[in-house]
Amino acid sequence: MLIAKQKKKENIAEYLLYMWQVEDLIRANKLDIELIKANVIEKFDQPDDVKKEMTDWYEGLIDMMRYEGVAEKGHLQINKNVIIDLTDFHLRLLKALSEPDYKAVYYKTLPFIVELRTKSEDKSIPELETCFSALYGYLLLRLQQKEVSGETQAAIAQISSLLRALSVKYKQEKDGELDLN
Template sequence: MLIARQKKQENIAEYLLYMWQLEDILRSYELDIDKVQQSLIDPVYHTEEEKKEARDWYEGLIMMMKSEGIQKEGHLQINKNLVIDLTDLHLRLLKDPKESAYIGIYYNTLPHIVALRAKSGNKDVSELETCFTALYGYLLLKLQKREISGETQAAIAQITGLLRLLSQKYKAVEEE
């Protein structure tokens, strides 16, 4: 909860990836708030007030996941909406002639996005969602200590640069 709040303020891309990871973590605890309490809340939060606030937050996420039918897979609507907001900003930046740095990074990233979309076979997702999915998959591979090809690492580095700059632009817009 505290991490999510901090990431949301500092780097929206990291926040989204954190929330996707949290969805998977909650699924691993079978959306059981008592298991979440034991593993994620009690070891981290010290005061009863902090524990209650954290429990309420996690319980809210669990209830949303159940009501949206994403107990096994998928993302919360609030996270999907964030991808939509980021996509809207992304498209505005691409149309703005003053955003040559962003446009340049995008066009250097585009071949990687096209290759990822071709591999996934899912053409219905936005380019940015493809980027986030690739980055999330990469993070999972790293957690599993799996070998990652140089080609994949190069693609991830390029995608990370694009999402970092987009996050900075998002933060600037939010602060205005």
């Protein structure tokens, strides 16, 4: 909760990846708030009122995961909404005459997106979700200390560049520093 709040303000891409990690963390703890308290919340050096707030936050996510049917796999609607919002923003950036640098990063990334989508079972996944899924998968491989090919690392570097640019532009717009009209 503390990290999510900070990331949401500072870097929307990191926020979404973090929230996907939280979903997996909840699943790893069997959607059991007592396990989450012991394995996660108690690790934070925070006052009791903050720990209570964290517990409430995790309980809310657990309830949503059960209600939305994503206890085993998939993403919460709140996280899907971030993808929808980012996709809308991404399309606005691509249409904006004032954003040639963003367009250049996107078109440099596009071949990697196309390749990933051809390998995907679900062809209807939005481009940005494909990018986030690739980056999240890469992060999981790194955590498992699995070897990653140079080709994959190059693709991830380019996808990261796109998501970084998108996040910077998104924050600029939220801060009132970007006008796409």
